[in-house]
Amino acid sequence: MKKEEVPQDSDNLHEGTFKQIMYAVDNSGNYVKVQSAGWEPENIALDQAWEEVNERVKAARARVEAGEISPVAYYMEKNLMDLPLLASYVGKFQWQVKRHMKPGVFKKLSPKLLQRYADAFKVSLTDLLQIR
Amino acid sequence: MTNSFFQHNQTAHCESGVISNLLGHYGLQISEPMAFGIGAGIFFGHLPFLKVNGVPGTTYRIWPGAIFQRVCKRLGVRMESQKFSTPEKGMQALDKVIEAGIPVGLQSSVYYLPYFPASYRFHFNAHNLVVYDKKDGQYLVSDPVMDSVTTIDPESLAQARFAKGFPAPKGKMYYPVHVPPTASFEKPIKAGIEQACHFMLKVPIPMFGVKGIRFLAKRVANYAENPGDRKATLYLGNIIRMQEEIGTGGAGFRFLYAAFLQEAAVLLKKDELSKLAGELTQTGDLWRNFAFAAGRVCKSRSADNVSYKELSQMLLECAASEDAFFRKLAQVKW
Numbered sequence: 001m002k003k004e005e006v007p008q009d010s011d012n013l014h015e016g017t018f019k020q021i022m023y024a025v026d027n028s029g030n031y032v033k034v035q036s037a038g039w040e041p042e043n044i045a046l047d048q049a050w051e052e053v054n055e056r057v058k059a060a061r062a063r064v065e066a067g068e069i070s071p072v073a074y075y076m077e078k079n080l081m082d083l084p085l086l087a088s089y090v091g092k093f094q095w096q097v098k099r100h101m102k103p104g105v106f107k108k109l110s111p112k113l114l115q116r117y118a119d120a121f122k123v124s125l126t127d128l129l130q131i132r
Numbered sequence: 133m134t135n136s137f138f139q140h141n142q143t144a145h146c147e148s149g150v151i152s153n154l155l156g157h158y159g160l161q162i163s164e165p166m167a168f169g170i171g172a173g174i175f176f177g178h179l180p181f182l183k184v185n186g187v188p189g190t191t192y193r194i195w196p197g198a199i200f201q202r203v204c205k206r207l208g209v210r211m212e213s214q215k216f217s218t219p220e221k222g223m224q225a226l227d228k229v230i231e232a233g234i235p236v237g238l239q240s241s242v243y244y245l246p247y248f249p250a251s252y253r254f255h256f257n258a259h260n261l262v263v264y265d266k267k268d269g270q271y272l273v274s275d276p277v278m279d280s281v282t283t284i285d286p287e288s289l290a291q292a293r294f295a296k297g298f299p300a301p302k303g304k305m306y307y308p309v310h311v312p313p314t315a316s317f318e319k320p321i322k323a324g325i326e327q328a329c330h331f332m333l334k335v336p337i338p339m340f341g342v343k344g345i346r347f348l349a350k351r352v353a354n355y356a357e358n359p360g361d362r363k364a365t366l367y368l369g370n371i372i373r374m375q376e377e378i379g380t381g382g383a384g385f386r387f388l389y390a391a392f393l394q395e396a397a398v399l400l401k402k403d404e405l406s407k408l409a410g411e412l413t414q415t416g417d418l419w420r421n422f423a424f425a426a427g428r429v430c431k432s433r434s435a436d437n438v439s440y441k442e443l444s445q446m447l448l449e450c451a452a453s454e455d456a457f458f459r460k461l462a463q464v465k466w
Contacts, residue, residue: 001387001417018249019279021144023165023387025413031165031391033144035279041427042376045369046251048430052366080243080255082185088296 001025003034010037053080064131070106071131072097075121089120138235138264140274140281144388147199148173149276150237150260155209157235158311162207169392170206170320171199172327174385176454177340178348184255186363187370190348192384194331196239196258196299200306202327206320210310215302219290222303226263229307235264235274239304241295247275247282257295321396322466328389329462332454342455349447355440364440368426375423383416390416408461415453422446 001024019035026032060074076086087094090113099105100117109117111125118128138157141164143149148168155162168174173193180188193199204211216222229236242248242256263284265272270283284292293303332341339347348371355364375384390412397406425446429439 001383001413001420018252020277021142023144023391029410031387031394031409033142035142039376041372041423041430044427044430045372045376048365048369049254049373050251080185085255085297088300 003027003032006034006036007039008037009040009043011043053077061131067103070101070103071128072106072117073101074131075117075123075128079121086120090116138262138272138274138281141276142279143276145173145193145385146260146276147196148388150262151200151203153262153274153276154235154237154308155207155311158308159313160207160209160311160315162203162317163395165388165391166317166321166395167203168199168385168388169328169396170317170324171202172324172331173199174328174389175331175340176342176344176384178344178351179339180351187366190371190374192375192386202324203320204308206323207315207317208310208312209308211306212309213304213306215304216294217302219294219303222293222305223286223290226305227266229305230263230266230271234307235262237262237306238289238293239301240289240292241297241301242292244288244292244295245275245284246288247273247278247284255295255297257297257299257301263289317396317399321400325396325461325464329458332458333462342451342458345447345451345454349444349451352447353441353444365430368443369430372423372426372430375419383419386412386416386419402464404464408457408464411453411457411460415450415457418446418450418453422450 001022003024003026006022006024019037021033022036023031024034056077057074060069060077063069064071064074072086076083079086081089083094083097087097090097092100100109100113114125114128118125121128139153141149141153141156143152143164145164145168148164148171151167151171152162152164155167162170171194175191175194177191178188179190182189200211203209214225216225226236226238238261239257240259240261242259243253245253245259245261261273261275263271263273267283270285271289272281273284274281293301293305295301335341335343338344351358352368355367359367390409393405393409393412397403397409422443425439426443429443
């Protein structure tokens with residue numbers, strides 16, 4: 001990659017502030033550090049990853065509202081977590097967390113455990129019980 | 133020495149950047165590419181069974197922490213490294229060390245670092261940064277991939293240091309306790325190159341090194357059937373993102389390694405290395421072309437069989453090019 005070819009494909013993913021360093025060769029073939037405002041393929045990939053996240057959050061939300069799953073499942077998606085990660089945050093086994101995603105089981109959780117979920121998701125207890 | 137201002141240099145990659153900045157603070161000047169090369173950072177691996185959010189992992193460099201260990205060992209740097217059972221203990225220990233004027237390297241999760249743009253904040257637990265002071269209740273941070281120094285509040289920093297998941301940082305902090313004032317790079321460079329060649333060519337596991345690139349190529353060729361269109365674009369997207377991994381120029385660390393070879397050529401007066409650097413630059417450009425093509429497939433959201441076959445072909449070309457390159461590098465006579 002030549003110095004002039006260092007991509008400057010800025011988009012709002014970088015919020016205009018974040019410039020990365022890339023190594024590229026100058027006219028005499030020596031490597032130099034050049035700042036890059038972003039790169040199109042990476043922007044596409046990032047965009048796509050976020051779209052996937054948003055879709056999953058939306059689907060989870062609809063299922064919570066339909067009473068199929070508990071807010072635990074919704075907030076897990078919203079915090080980009082998967083089951084193993086969430087389980088380690090609340091210090092439970094994966095099968096236990098899975099159970100807590102059932103609305104019936106969720107209703108009966110102790111305040112202490114609910115607080116642990118709220119902490120893991122960084123939301124208040126009220127927000128945990130009633131998704132916004 | 134200890135109270136001098138911390139010199140922040142923006143670098144492409146966090147681990148080699150922290151090494152360069154930390155050792156530079158103690159007067160041992162080592163550039164980022166040099167640290168990356170001596171630490172034999174270049175690698176390839178595709179791990180279909182190691183999934184994050186349902187997407188198989190791909191890496192273009194050695195596992196986190198390895199570059200650091202190797203550089204320290206090869207240059208005779210002694211590090212103090214600690215992990216903690218609770219955030220309270222971890223933050224207390226950090227305060228004590230920075231109070232003594234010692235800049236500290238920290239392993240942390242990108243997800244909890246508020247100074248990054250929101251779109252970059254995924255659960256990635258192997259990010260490295262340096263905290264060099266504390267003022268008005270805020271920690272002063274030199275994050276090597278950032279333009280300039282920044283600050284972070286104690287709560288976010290504690291969360292970032294004690295994030296759960298793989299690999300769990302457990303508050304890991306490290307700082308040099310002995311740095312030789314000067315070091316000869318000659319032997320470390322050779323050792324680093326030998327190790328890199330070994331990892332790229334000789335590890336007897338099909339997912340690693342040049343073999344790993346071919347392994348990925350085979351799987352990409354079948355992406356239309358397995359895992360099927362919708363997931364395949366996510367898989368491809370992840371390959372691109374790992375290839376870029378903040379600032380490596382889209383060539384999966386290949387340009388960074390080429391820059392190292394160039395520097396080594398001057399130091400050791402070996403023109404051969406600089407010629408090889410030129411070849412690796414071309415390989416890096418092949419990788420960039422692959423990312424462009426893969427990006428187009430991602431954007432169109434579906435691909436016919438032909439385009440997966442084409443992508444697979446491009447990967448095979450990358451593999452062939454790297455195969456030839458590392459074989460030549462392994463045969464350089466010292």
